[in-house]
Amino acid sequence: MTVQQCSYRDIDYFLKKSDRRTTSIYIERDGRVSVLAPEPFDRARIEALIEKKRSWIYRSLAEWEDLNRTRVQREYVNGESFLYLGRNYRLQIVSGQNVPLLLKNGQFLLEQSAVDNAPGLFRDFYKLKLIKRIAEKLPEHVARIGLEPKQYKVQELKNRWGSCSASGVINVHWKCAMLPLSVLDYVLVHELAHLEDSTHSPAFWRLVERVLPDYEEQKNWLRINGAGMTL
Secondary structure (H helix, E strand, O other): OOEEEEEEOOEEEEEEEOOOOOOEEEEOOOOOEEEEEOOOOOHHHHHHHHHHOHHHHHHHHHHHHHHHHHOOOOOOOOOOEEEEOOEEEEEEEEOOOOOOEEEEOOEEEEEHHHHHHHHHHHHHHHHHHHHHHHHHHHHHHHHHHOOOOOEEEEEOOOOOOEEEOOOOEEEEEHHHHHOOHHHHHHHHHHHHHOOOOOOOOHHHHHHHHHHOOOHHHHHHHHHHHHHHOOO
16 A cells, blocks of 8 residues: 655645545544545645544544543553453463463463563464454354455554455454454444445445444444553
8 A cells, every 4th residue: 555644734644545536534543644545646635635624633633642641551460451352351470381371260371481472472362362253253244234255364454443455355453352242343344344335434334333233332432442452
């Protein structure tokens, strides 16, 4: 994807190539302003849209700062809590364990000799568990929405919970393993709906609502709590 760092008056933004015909603006999970636009880029049209959305951008950035004041900085020490499927589990450092990391008896058990590799071990744990969970849940949503992805992947997506490519591949952030199952459902249905509509048009949201009538509740939970889904 083509990405350019740009600025317009007092607003810095990242300009990205889009497969869609329209231009859209959104706030990334790290607080960056991103603009999705078709190539070749029409800079005048982009700046006109930024100007039109200026108040919304200000409000969204202020809200982002508010929500991220409580971002958790976790340490790999006894008693620290780590999220899995919406619940917190305490970490216990142990010795003589056959595998580096286990979730057992309501605790994450981390082998003492593997502490230095803990971030990667947790990421691998989340990826493995999430792949299995998606394999269980996706067929139900596919049947209800009537759309099936060409493939799905669990990977690092930086600032998105999920994405859907023009070729029909759904990508899900490994951090989604930290979400409650109802919120994971929302992420999956959201990306499935993009197989039919690549935008966030009213028709797109009607499709999401048809499958998940309470999607607004899950969407709002993600907006408020998403900053805490960290290692």
